[in-house]
Amino acid sequence: MNKYYLEKADINNPKLYETEVVSDTVIDILPDETAFFGVKTANARKNAEVFAPGDTFILDFGQHCVGYLSFRMRHDDRYLDAPVKVKLRFGETAYEISRDFASYHGGLCASWLQEDTVSIDFPEIVSLPRRYCFRYLEVTVISSPRPVRLTDFAVRCVTSADYNNLEPLPTGTDPDLVKIDAVAAKTLADCMQTAYEDGPKRDRRLWTGDLRLQALTDYYLFKNDRLARRCLYLFAACEEDGKYLPGCLYQKPAVFFDDGMGITDYAMLWCAALCDYFTYTADEVTARDLYPVAQRQMDLACSLIDGEGVLHFLDGWFSFIDWAPAIEKRIPCEGVVLYAMEKMASLAKALGDEAHAQAWSDKLDDTRKKAYDRFFDKSRCAFYNADIDTPQYSVQSQAWMILGGAITGEEAIAALRTCLSSPDALKPVTPYMHHYVVEAMVKLGMMEEAKDYIKSYWGSMIANGADTFWEAYDPKNPELSPYSDPIMNSFCHAWSCSPSYFIRKYFI
Numbered sequence: 278m279n280k281y282y283l284e285k286a287d288i289n290n291p292k293l294y295e296t297e298v299v300s301d302t303v304i305d306i307l308p309d310e311t312a313f314f315g316v317k318t319a320n321a322r323k324n325a326e327v328f329a330p331g332d333t334f335i336l337d338f339g340q341h342c343v344g345y346l347s348f349r350m351r352h353d354d355r356y357l358d359a360p361v362k363v364k365l366r367f368g369e370t371a372y373e374i375s376r377d378f379a380s381y382h383g384g385l386c387a388s389w390l391q392e393d394t395v396s397i398d399f400p401e402i403v404s405l406p407r408r409y410c411f412r413y414l415e416v417t418v419i420s421s422p423r424p425v426r427l428t429d430f431a432v433r434c435v436t437s438a439d440y441n442n443l444e445p446l447p448t449g450t451d452p453d454l455v456k457i458d459a460v461a462a463k464t465l466a467d468c469m470q471t472a473y474e475d476g477p478k479r480d481r482r483l484w485t486g487d488l489r490l491q492a493l494t495d496y497y498l499f500k501n502d503r504l505a506r507r508c509l510y511l512f513a514a515c516e517e518d519g520k521y522l523p524g525c526l527y528q529k530p531a532v533f534f535d536d537g538m539g540i541t542d543y544a545m546l547w548c549a550a551l552c553d554y555f556t557y558t559a560d561e562v563t564a565r566d567l568y569p570v571a572q573r574q575m576d577l578a579c580s581l582i583d584g585e586g587v588l589h590f591l592d593g594w595f596s597f598i599d600w601a602p603a604i605e606k607r608i609p610c611e612g613v614v615l616y617a618m619e620k621m622a623s624l625a626k627a628l629g630d631e632a633h634a635q636a637w638s639d640k641l642d643d644t645r646k647k648a649y650d651r652f653f654d655k656s657r658c659a660f661y662n663a664d665i666d667t668p669q670y671s672v673q674s675q676a677w678m679i680l681g682g683a684i685t686g687e688e689a690i691a692a693l694r695t696c697l698s699s700p701d702a703l704k705p706v707t708p709y710m711h712h713y714v715v716e717a718m719v720k721l722g723m724m725e726e727a728k729d730y731i732k733s734y735w736g737s738m739i740a741n742g743a744d745t746f747w748e749a750y751d752p753k754n755p756e757l758s759p760y761s762d763p764i765m766n767s768f769c770h771a772w773s774c775s776p777s778y779f780i781r782k783y784f785i
């Protein structure tokens with residue numbers, strides 16, 4: 278670990294702002310075939326206060342909360358001769374509460390499913406030490422010697438987003454965009470802790486790909502440059518010789534990362550995030566400080582593009598791109614490398630590193646041309662890996678090759694439109710990858726289509742009940758989950774917050 282970078286990360290630790298959210302509103306969760314997840318909330322009413330063993334109720338806090346739960350336990354009898362045992366289940370969505378956690382059949386550890394059991398010996402205010410992430414709370418009195426009063430449910434919510442910095446959208450902004458922007462801002466704020474977490478429910482980690490979209494959006498929302506700076510330094514501290522930066526890192530108990538977590542596209546997006554940081558903050562000191570790491574990352578990627586313009590991978594978890602099943606990653610990943618290379622060439626120039634600016638510009642021109650010649654199939658008007666890997670026609674490949682500049686103008690527009698409307702093309706399943714489809718549209722000047730795309734994809738998530746944006750979403754498939762069970766999905770996921778970036782930069 279690089280101590281200097283760690284110290285820099287440390288001194289940029291952000292302040293956490295606290296607000297209290299209380300609830301004494303209970304609801305029922307009922308089956309509803311017309312709802313996306315097959316359930317709806319109903320019968321909102323004031324909570325009762327006295328509960329006997331076996332009683333259950335579901336509180337609705339009215340908004341997504343990330344923080345620390347407390348409640349008061351009292352009793353009317355003279356004394357309790359045994360503890361009161363209460364079970365708590367937390368849900369970002371009503372759907373999670375409607376599911377029996379024991380029915381979970383996914384790949385990730387079930388301990389991410391949010392539940393807790395507390396044994397209370399005396400009348401007191403019970404405060405849970407673990408941070409939870411939820412709107413709905415199911416409370417069950419498992420056992421108690423007598424009926425008890427459970428009241429004063431409150432969450433001490435925490436975020437490093439300063440809402441005072443959030444400017445309202447101008448009057449006259451398209452109301453659909455206003456709604457989407459508000460949900461996106463809430464999504465980002467709830468993921469802003471001592472780092473940009475990917476999701477406060479799970480994995481609560483800093484991922485490079487997520488960081489890039491969070492910081493980019495944050496420059497337009499809460500403007501917490503300090504947090505962006507800290508996250509960039511944290512990754513720089515994890516650099517190892519001859520390897521890509523780890524795709525994710527942990528902050529506690531001390532900063533660390535897993536071996537073999539270098540992800541080509543994510544490492545490139547860390548470079549892109551540094552370029553964005555310099556663009557939006559003009560903080561040359563930090564840019565110069567971190568530039569050598571970005572330079573080595575970019576040189577590493579360049580060294581892995583062979584003389585025929587084909588990108589190769591290091592061993593390990595080589596590329597992410599999207600959670601679409603069975604996605605072929607080489608072509609989109611090469612697009613990511615080109616995309617970052619263009620940004621790095623500009624940064625090198627701005628910082629006076631003429632040699633690298635020139636070398637990367639040359640490599641960019643050369644690789645773009647070779648990638649087009651080798652992978653673009655004119656008869657299909659698509660990037661298509663016919664002679665390498667498993668042949669696959671994907672939106673991910675078209676979008677990233679457009680962003681990488683391997684194709685431009687009308688031909689690029691045709692490639693993207695055709696692919697988006699082709700039933701046989703692989704489509705993105707994460708808001709993260711959908712972001713880059715929108716960015717490709719913006720790059721090609723398809724502004725109305727970009728706006729409509731945001732309204733239809735993120736807007737339909739809201740129509741389907743999202744009050745923060747989800748980790749994975751296919752409007753036609755509620756069962757979609759990277760982990761084989763949607764109950765494990767994160768329903769406030771940072772990489773989904775980027776509509777605010779587009780809206781505030783281009784659509785107001």
Ligand code: RAM
Nearest residue numbers: 475480484486487597748
């Ligand atoms: C998941 C997380 C995270 C993402 C990685 C690749 O575990 O959702 O956001 O960056 O995948």
